[in-house]
Amino acid sequence: MAAAVVKVLESEAAVAQKLCEIVIEKANAAINDRGVFVVGVSGGSAAKFLCSGLPSATTDWTKWRIFFCDERYVPYSDPECTYTIFKDGLVSKVPALANLIYPINTDITVEEAAEDYLKKIRSVLPGNDIPRFDLLVLGMGPDGHTCSLFPGHPLLKETSKFVAPIKDSPKPPPSRVTLTFPVINNAACAVFASCGAGKADILQRVLEGGDGDPLPAAMVRPTDGQVIWILDSAAAAKLKNVQKL
Numbered sequence: 001m002a003a004a005v006v007k008v009l010e011s012e013a014a015v016a017q018k019l020c021e022i023v024i025e026k027a028n029a030a031i032n033d034r035g036v037f038v039v040g041v042s043g044g045s046a047a048k049f050l051c052s053g054l055p056s057a058t059t060d061w062t063k064w065r066i067f068f069c070d071e072r073y074v075p076y077s078d079p080e081c082t083y084t085i086f087k088d089g090l091v092s093k094v095p096a097l098a099n100l101i102y103p104i105n106t107d108i109t110v111e112e113a114a115e116d117y118l119k120k121i122r123s124v125l126p127g128n129d130i131p132r133f134d135l136l137v138l139g140m141g142p143d144g145h146t147c148s149l150f151p152g153h154p155l156l157k158e159t160s161k162f163v164a165p166i167k168d169s170p171k172p173p174p175s176r177v178t179l180t181f182p183v184i185n186n187a188a189c190a191v192f193a194s195c196g197a198g199k200a201d202i203l204q205r206v207l208e209g210g211d212g213d214p215l216p217a218a219m220v221r222p223t224d225g226q227v228i229w230i231l232d233s234a235a236a237a238k239l240k241n242v243q244k245l
């Protein structure tokens with residue numbers, strides 16, 4: 001397991017640009033190697049960063065397969081729906097992606113939606129093994145959560161479900177669908193983008209440790225892959241020991 005790579009940049013705009021550069025680099029490498037790029041994307045600031053830079057990128061979009069690392073179980077018309085954020089911010093500008101982005105089904109129960117989502121992932125990554133994404137683009141909340149995996153929640157220990165429902169998310173909306181750690185830690189690469197002074201304390205705990213159980217974002221440690229953190233200087237302000245590139 002490789003140590004996390006931490007990149008610190010001056011501004012949020014620079015973080016967004018670097019994130020998009022890394023995603024395109026990984027995409028084009030995967031397409032060259034295997035003819036397909038399977039990526040998981042997140043909501044919140046990660047969605048904003050990706051939609052700001054990806055539409056103008058040079059890549060073979062027909063080879064992309066886009067899933068959600070987590071999704072809020074809300075109608076597509078709800079502004080909290082991450083799928084709709086990507087539909088408006090990316091797919092509307094890159095029509096080739098229209099059928100290559102995989103939303104959760106909100107016409108069924110959240111439990112059924114999680115099972116159905118694994119089937120969608122299996123349609124692209126077949127077999128019975130743990131699905132291996134080329135890249136997961138992750139965010140971290142100010143409590144240290146990532147995907148819809150929250151501190152102290154039993155889902156942190158989930159090993160049998162690769163995609164799980166959650167109905168008691170401490171951050172609204174309460175019902176969501178999320179990848180679990182077996183899948184997250186089987187990815188070839190996980191990249192976080194975090195900005196702002198509001199994340200500085202929790203980043204220090206995630207990246208430099210502390211007392212108690214590890215926070216969810218600190219549990220992202222792919223067994224055969226890498227973790228990259230892209231931070232702005234405000235978010236990185238309290239890091240003392242981490243080597244910053």
Ligand SMILES: O=C1O[C@H](COP(=O)(O)O)[C@@H](O)[C@H](O)[C@H]1O
Nearest residue numbers: 042043044045046139140141147
């Ligand atoms: O609720 C969520 O929050 C996290 C973190 O969002 P951020 O805006 O603080 O970066 C996000 O990664 C996740 O996808 C989302 O459902």
